[in-house]
Amino acid sequence: MPYVTVKMLEGRTDEQKRALVEKVTEAVVETTGASKEKVAVIIEEMSKNNYGVAGKRISDQ
Amino acid sequence: MPYVTVKMLEGRTDEQKRALVEKVTEAVVETTGASKEKVAVIIEEMSKNNYGVAGKRISDQ
């Protein structure tokens, strides 16, 4: 703990995900004082069929 | 914001999901006064192997 969940559209590269986990962990450690070993980051990828804004799915826009 | 997450068993058609995002957004706008552009709807589909009620997975019933 802290547990960080990042929900975003699928499609980022492996390298982007690697960097995301690293940099978000740094940000959490720097600002909350949590120890690095305790910070967990979970990436949850959304498909365009299953995510919508303003009443429309991204796949329907 | 508001952010709406709908967790349901996988298997709905594309058309059902389109309508779900549309109608849920309408319901949220109508009742909370939120502006339509700000409402996000995320559909999270569960497989029958990973969801159970009363101690039994749907796949085991």
Add this chain to the structure above:
Amino acid sequence: MPYVTVKMLEGRTDEQKRALVEKVTEAVVETTGASKEKVAVIIEEMSKNNYGVAGKRISDQ
């Protein structure tokens, strides 16, 4: 199931919440074919201190 979670800023009236649960349930039943008795709606209220967009908390804007 389906389970619907609505995350929104705190401050809506009791009446708005009553209507939100009712109308969101109707929207889910109408579009997914789920039976009304099975639909659960959970409202999660966020405080302005704990929610931010574009790098700024709502309480700091």
Add this chain to the structure above:
Amino acid sequence: MPYVTVKMLEGRTDEQKRALVEKVTEAVVETTGASKEKVAVIIEEMSKNNYGVAGKRISDQ
């Protein structure tokens, strides 16, 4: 209700998941007094590419 979500790395066997739903339901019923029929258990499997601790994804360790 109660709704139990178990987030864990993907890779458990079907038998492990069956037992997990059963035993977690028993634990919830025994300790909270909830009725068994009302307890839902949702398993959310994480891939090693999308989960990291201490700034590193499991897939990068």
Add this chain to the structure above:
Amino acid sequence: MPYVTVKMLEGRTDEQKRALVEKVTEAVVETTGASKEKVAVIIEEMSKNNYGVAGKRISDQ
């Protein structure tokens, strides 16, 4: 990891919550092979005003 979230109506006693964390952890360890030190349990309490089934909040039933 695994991370277990239990969403339930507020009102359980401190003793019930103590036992819930203990027994759910045991159930997860026993069935998934996860090590006890790694299992986290998070209790999320819902108020009757913010939770509804079949279109009605528990507070309105």
Add this chain to the structure above:
Amino acid sequence: MPYVTVKMLEGRTDEQKRALVEKVTEAVVETTGASKEKVAVIIEEMSKNNYGVAGKRISDQ
């Protein structure tokens, strides 16, 4: 979108939360290419009574 949720024990200062939202947003923008205006950060604070690791609540340790 992306939507970031940070679950952590309650008790951080207002200033820590301000910095957390700012720095996490920067980390997400830098590594995923998302536009800053679209990134939402939600802080969910857990009480020691409702959070446990290794079978014991933090309040019981």
